[in-house]
Structure formats: C-alpha cells, structure tokens
Amino acid sequence: RKAVNFFSVPDGHRIWARRARKTADAIVVRHGIQVVLTSSAPYSAHLIGMYLQKKHPGLGWVADFRDPMSTHRGLVTIRRPPGWLGALRACERRILEAADRVIPNTPMNRRELMRLFGLPGGKATAIPNGYDPEMLPEPGVRRGQSGKLELFYIGGLRGDWFEGPFYEALAILKQQAPDLAGLLSVNFVGADAIIGSKAEDLCVAEDIRMHGFVGQEAVGEFYTQAEAFLLILPSHDTALGWVPQKLYAYLHCRKPVLAVVPEGQVADYVRRSESGVVVSPADSEEIAKALRDMLETFAREGRLDLTRSQQAEEFVGTLSKPHLASEMLKMFRQLVDDKTSGFPGPGSSDPICG
Missing domain, CATH: 3.40.50.2000 (Glycogen Phosphorylase B;)
Incomplete structure (x- = not known):
C-alpha cells in the first residue's frame, strides 16, 4: 500500500477509481444522469469523470477541487520519486482541460489555476468550503x-x-x-x-x-x-x-x-x-x-x-453552505442547458492520467 501511494499519480486511490468506473457508468445509464460532479480529495475521483465523459460525450462533467492538486501546500513536505510532481501537474492539466467546469475552493486558487494552466475565466468558478x-x-x-x-x-x-x-x-x-x-x-x-x-x-x-x-x-x-x-x-x-x-x-x-x-x-x-x-x-x-x-x-x-x-454581513452570508449549494446548482443547470443546446465544451481523449 505504501508503494502504491508513493508512486501513483495522482494518488494511491487510482486503483479504486479504475474499479469504480463500472459502477459509476451503470448509475449514469440507469438514472439518465446529465451532469457528473467529481470532488477531490482523493484526486483519483476525477479519473472517473474523465472516463465517463469519454464514454458519454453528451454528459456534463464538473471537477471540484476542495484543495489544490499539484500546488497543494502539503507537497512541500512529502518525499516523492523524481518526476512525480511533473507527472501530477500533467495529470491535473488533462483533468482541467477535459472537464466542462472547474470549481476551485477559493478565488486565489482559481486565479492560480488560470495562471498556471491558462484556463479561460468562464470555465472556473470559485466555491468556498463555507460554513453550515x-x-x-x-x-x-x-x-x-x-x-x-x-x-x-x-x-x-x-x-x-x-x-x-x-x-x-x-x-x-x-x-x-x-x-x-x-x-x-x-x-x-x-x-x-x-x-x-x-x-x-x-x-x-x-x-x-x-x-x-x-x-x-x-x-x-x-x-x-x-x-x-x-x-x-x-x-x-x-x-x-x-x-x-x-x-x-x-x-x-x-x-x-x-x-x-x-x-x-x-x-x-x-x-x-x-x-x-x-x-x-x-x-x-x-x-x-x-x-x-x-x-x-x-x-x-x-x-x-x-x-x-x-455589506460585510452580506459577504459572510455568501459563505454559508445553503448559498454555496444554490450557486453550484445554478452551474449544473447552466451546463445542462449548454449541452442540450449544442454549446461546445472542452474535451479530452485521454481518460487516464500518468
């Protein structure tokens, strides 16, 4: 298990993600799912989204990052094999390019994604973790x-x-x-x-x-x-x-x-x-x-x-989970509308990172 965690990109849950694809695919087909949300960590959850998007071209995919991926603060203290961080960043790029929408968890992390990966501004929307x-x-x-x-x-x-x-x-x-x-x-x-x-x-x-x-x-x-x-x-x-x-x-x-x-x-x-x-x-x-x-x-x-x-009270109110959930729901509905109207979205032919 330690060896898997040490070498795997994006993380040690990659084997789980590969096994979970079949179950996720069955759910999409059985219930007529129009939008899939993958949320990390673990970052391997996004590999399921990449797989489903390739198999169902009309499916909307939102990749949600509750923490940054290749720029995570914890990476500075974790020992990894040579080239691992570069492979992780390449994997992150494929996820970001393939997903229809991306959700970083703070405005600053959103700006960092746009700077590092050249994401168009309309593709990434910051939705904080918030409070209940x-x-x-x-x-x-x-x-x-x-x-x-x-x-x-x-x-x-x-x-x-x-x-x-x-x-x-x-x-x-x-x-x-x-x-x-x-x-x-x-x-x-x-x-x-x-x-x-x-x-x-x-x-x-x-x-x-x-x-x-x-x-x-x-x-x-x-x-x-x-x-x-x-x-x-x-x-x-x-x-x-x-x-x-x-x-x-x-x-x-x-x-x-x-x-x-x-x-x-x-x-x-x-x-x-x-x-x-x-x-x-x-x-x-x-x-x-x-x-x-x-x-x-x-x-x-x-x-x-x-x-x-x-104004300050209203700002704090925007950080409540009910408000943030409503903002996420608006994103899903807009994505469904875009897909059904033939609005072009980014895609990727590579369902697996690494």
Missing part, C-alpha cells in the same frame, strides 16, 4: 463568560514552525504588560498537547488551556464561550490560498478574529467581512500589540463587540 449555520450557534451568542478574554483556537496544531510566532507574542505581552496578560485566557481545542518546545522555552505553555479533541456539539459550546478567535498560518507561499475550515465558522459567529496570517485569501476574507485584525506571522511584536489592543478594550468595556456593515 445549522451546526453553529447563532451569531454573537455568548455563554459561560469567565471574566477573562477567552481567546479560542479551534483545530489541530502543527509545531513551532506554525504556532511559534504566537508563543513569542505571548511572551512579549507578559513581559511588557503583565496585568493585561493576566486577563487573557488562551484555549486550544482539537489537540491534547502543544507540539514543539518553544512554548515551554518561553514560559507560556502554562498560560494555554488544552481541551483536546471534542465532538461537534462540544465545539459549538466553545464557540459560544469565546470572546474572540485565533487563526494562524505560516509565512509560506503555499499558505496564500489556504483557508482553514475554522475561519468560515469564526466569521459566522460574529466575534473578533485575530488572524496571524500572511497576505492572502484569509487576510482578504477577514477584511472583507470586517471581522478582526490581520497581523503578519513574521512579526511577533505586532502580534503582541494586537493582543494588547484587544485586552485594553476588554479591560475597559468588559467584552469585545464586533459591528459589521450590511
């Missing part, structure tokens, strides 16, 4: 306040290369404004322990409460307890189009977000939604200043309120 309002508390709800500024980070930890600048900022805050630092309660939800040694070395590990991995219902309670949210991304080019799922939930909850991120898609979303402050992960002093500003407001007013313009 039915699985989250009502915006602005607070419960169980402790008298401290409860700052919550929801999600897994990655180590000092990722969270290190925030630990440095905590140390600076404790040194420069110890009284204000005493009002801050930092909460990490989704990990049992800090990864790396920097927090211990800087004597801030004891200031962070670890809540471990919890279920969806418990996460909802943490969203209501939060006075503000923390989001961290590294200073790396591969992080520019990366939008962690937690951000969409943060924006829905209508509480301030401290976004320790590089200039990129997350920074754009936070600013467009008027939901907080963006600080570079390369500047621990500025992160400490942002924390201090939040704490001074909290000390003065006893809470942090977030007021957004109508």
Whole structure:
C-alpha cells in the first residue's frame, strides 16, 4: 500500500477509481444522469469523470477541487520519486482541460489555476468550503463568560514552525504588560498537547488551556464561550490560498478574529467581512500589540463587540453552505442547458492520467 501511494499519480486511490468506473457508468445509464460532479480529495475521483465523459460525450462533467492538486501546500513536505510532481501537474492539466467546469475552493486558487494552466475565466468558478449555520450557534451568542478574554483556537496544531510566532507574542505581552496578560485566557481545542518546545522555552505553555479533541456539539459550546478567535498560518507561499475550515465558522459567529496570517485569501476574507485584525506571522511584536489592543478594550468595556456593515454581513452570508449549494446548482443547470443546446465544451481523449 505504501508503494502504491508513493508512486501513483495522482494518488494511491487510482486503483479504486479504475474499479469504480463500472459502477459509476451503470448509475449514469440507469438514472439518465446529465451532469457528473467529481470532488477531490482523493484526486483519483476525477479519473472517473474523465472516463465517463469519454464514454458519454453528451454528459456534463464538473471537477471540484476542495484543495489544490499539484500546488497543494502539503507537497512541500512529502518525499516523492523524481518526476512525480511533473507527472501530477500533467495529470491535473488533462483533468482541467477535459472537464466542462472547474470549481476551485477559493478565488486565489482559481486565479492560480488560470495562471498556471491558462484556463479561460468562464470555465472556473470559485466555491468556498463555507460554513453550515445549522451546526453553529447563532451569531454573537455568548455563554459561560469567565471574566477573562477567552481567546479560542479551534483545530489541530502543527509545531513551532506554525504556532511559534504566537508563543513569542505571548511572551512579549507578559513581559511588557503583565496585568493585561493576566486577563487573557488562551484555549486550544482539537489537540491534547502543544507540539514543539518553544512554548515551554518561553514560559507560556502554562498560560494555554488544552481541551483536546471534542465532538461537534462540544465545539459549538466553545464557540459560544469565546470572546474572540485565533487563526494562524505560516509565512509560506503555499499558505496564500489556504483557508482553514475554522475561519468560515469564526466569521459566522460574529466575534473578533485575530488572524496571524500572511497576505492572502484569509487576510482578504477577514477584511472583507470586517471581522478582526490581520497581523503578519513574521512579526511577533505586532502580534503582541494586537493582543494588547484587544485586552485594553476588554479591560475597559468588559467584552469585545464586533459591528459589521450590511455589506460585510452580506459577504459572510455568501459563505454559508445553503448559498454555496444554490450557486453550484445554478452551474449544473447552466451546463445542462449548454449541452442540450449544442454549446461546445472542452474535451479530452485521454481518460487516464500518468
């Protein structure tokens, strides 16, 4: 299995995709399917779409990428055989050229696809991962306040290369404004322990409460307890189009977000939604200043309120899953209309990558 994952293009699920083609074809024939949606990961799912499109020329095919493929941030840390990345990019090109429509998961990833592969603008439509309002508390709800500024980070930890600048900022805050630092309660939800040694070395590990991995219902309670949210991304080019799922939930909850991120898609979303402050992960002093500003407001007013313009609220509404599903449905209907009216679409004679 490890050897298959190591050498396979686009991924180790390629054998599954080949076996699944027969089942998918039977479903298309039996139900008179007009549009097929393939969604990755795994990226091998798109090979099924290529196969079906070749076998049924009138079939519409939408290739949905919930994460980038050959430009995925994780590829920088994965060891692969020589030439593998080039083969992956060639496979991605064939998928993009063959599909009738392509869905990247952020506007920045859409622009990157257009730049790298020369996709026409009308072929690719960004549809973010978004948030499900039915699985989250009502915006602005607070419960169980402790008298401290409860700052919550929801999600897994990655180590000092990722969270290190925030630990440095905590140390600076404790040194420069110890009284204000005493009002801050930092909460990490989704990990049992800090990864790396920097927090211990800087004597801030004891200031962070670890809540471990919890279920969806418990996460909802943490969203209501939060006075503000923390989001961290590294200073790396591969992080520019990366939008962690937690951000969409943060924006829905209508509480301030401290976004320790590089200039990129997350920074754009936070600013467009008027939901907080963006600080570079390369500047621990500025992160400490942002924390201090939040704490001074909290000390003065006893809470942090977030007021957004109508335009910002409308933008956040466009990130809800019901809205995004309706946009995807419009795409499917338009594609069916194009196919039935004889509108020419891109095609490919190569059903398998590699």
